[in-house]
Amino acid sequence: MTGGFNETQPIYYQLVQKVILQIVRGDLKAGEKLPSVREMGGQFKVNPNTVQRAYADLERLNVVETRRGLGTFVTEDRNRLTQLREQLKHEKIDTFIKDMQEMGFNAREIKDGLNEHLSDN
Amino acid sequence: MSIVKFANVSKKYYGKVALDNANLELPSGKVVGLIGPNGSGKSTALKLMAGLIRPNKGAVTVCGKPAGRRISDEVAFLSELDTFYSFFTVKESINFYHGQYRDFDLDKAEQMLKFMQLNPDARVKDLSKGNRGRLKIALTLSRRAKLILMDEPLSGLDPIVRELIIKSLASFIDLEQQTVIMSTHEVSEIEPLLDLVVAIRDGNVLKIDEIDHIREEYNISLVEWMKRVIV
The missing domain is CATH 1.10.10.10 (Winged helix-like DNA-binding domain superfamily/Winged helix DNA-binding domain)
Structure with missing residues (x-):
């Protein structure tokens, strides 16, 4: 491609x-x-x-x-740009959460997993 | 509005049917891909549009006129074969084309030579196949022709030349004034360039569709669509 x-x-x-x-x-x-x-x-x-x-x-x-x-x-228009940034953030997080839920992870596990990863880096 | 129209067009070569009662109407200002297996009638369709051959039955209309010899004033045809004189230099080939076609734009030709990284003083016979491919494209796109026809523009060329050709098509064609119709087997490479595709098999026009529509409607690539329509 x-x-x-x-x-x-x-x-x-x-x-x-x-x-x-x-x-x-x-x-x-x-x-x-x-x-x-x-x-x-x-x-x-x-x-x-x-x-x-x-x-x-x-x-x-x-x-x-x-x-x-x-x-x-x-x-x-700064407001529009901030809004765009937020929108993109929410879209990505939504997909991530959906993927995790599909694999059977609950909210607690997702949060813990995220925290662990973020503190590692 | 429509730049090319086939009305009940049939073409036979020594009894072998190349196009069988084909009907086709294409809008101007688009990049159109003709796709289909070998021997499906793509080249025949292009040659009919260029006025290089005549149909046995039916009518071919290009830019509102019957497609005959005189249509070459408005149509630039890139053949699969090499069509320039081998004893010319690159520069001489350009001058020759400039003399042949009133719509040949010398400024654009210079730009295209630079873009294609061709040496104006090199002799055509000393050029590699890839460089002859570049020269062919430069000569074709330097014409401000209403219709540009290309028969397998990428065939047999290395990836670097192919990419250069695709880039030159994206940058040098003026779709407000021009329409491009090309046959190709390199479907996935060409796909991002296309607006419309025409699927041909056994001399019949099977389907015409917009690339955006194919992706929006079925979420599939052109190669996948081709498999479904043609096989």
């Missing part, structure tokens, strides 16, 4: 997730310009229509804004 995409989700959707991750991680800062559609396409080896669709979705999520003739920028 090229560009580090999985095989089961639409590529525009995975591109959206990648950009969100970059923003949450701080690789892309509030107000920073995103690569142009063309640059992004070249970088991830996807076609411009796919990048366009991903950018449109990010805009709908109020994560980026497009300024006519200038390009696409990360939102400067």
Whole structure:
């Protein structure tokens, strides 16, 4: 697989997730310009229509804004960015808990396991 | 709106059926992949679109015109074979194409040579297979043709050249003005580039679908879809 995409989700959707991750991680800062559609396409080896669709979705999520003739920028709305960070945290924790519960671990065991791991590191 | 239309198209070679009453309509501004086993009719379909061969029955319309010899003004065709003169240098090949096609963009050709890391003074006959592959792509994509047709653009090339070609397709095609249709066996490598796929088998168009739809609807990759549709 090229560009580090999985095989089961639409590529525009995975591109959206990648950009969100970059923003949450701080690789892309509030107000920073995103690569142009063309640059992004070249970088991830996807076609411009796919990048366009991903950018449109990010805009709908109020994560980026497009300024006519200038390009696409990360939102400067700090609240939205904090919210995004929280949202991502909850999503990951939810999946983790579901996986653990599926294997038969209860809340106590999950907490203990987490504490143990976190104090180890 | 539609850039290519096949209406009841049949094509035979010496009695062997290559396309059998095929109907197909493709929208402009997309990257389209033709997939199917060897001998399914992919190359025949591309050659019909390029006006290089004529159907025995039915009509092929490209950019709103019947696909004949003159359609090469609007269609760039990348053949599976090498089609340039071996005694030319890279630069001379570019100049030759510039003379042949009115839509050939010299600036873009220079950019593409740099991107493909080709030496303008090298003779075509001295180029490796990989470098000839790069040159072919550069010459094809330097045309501002409305329709770009590619027959197996990655076939027989090493992974580095394949990656370079995929990147050049992602960066140099202008989908606001252009449409790309390519046949390929390298399905999983090409998949991220595609908007639409057309599955062909035994000269019949089996199915047309959007890549996003395939993933959203069935959560499967194109290879998996191909197995289900074609086998």
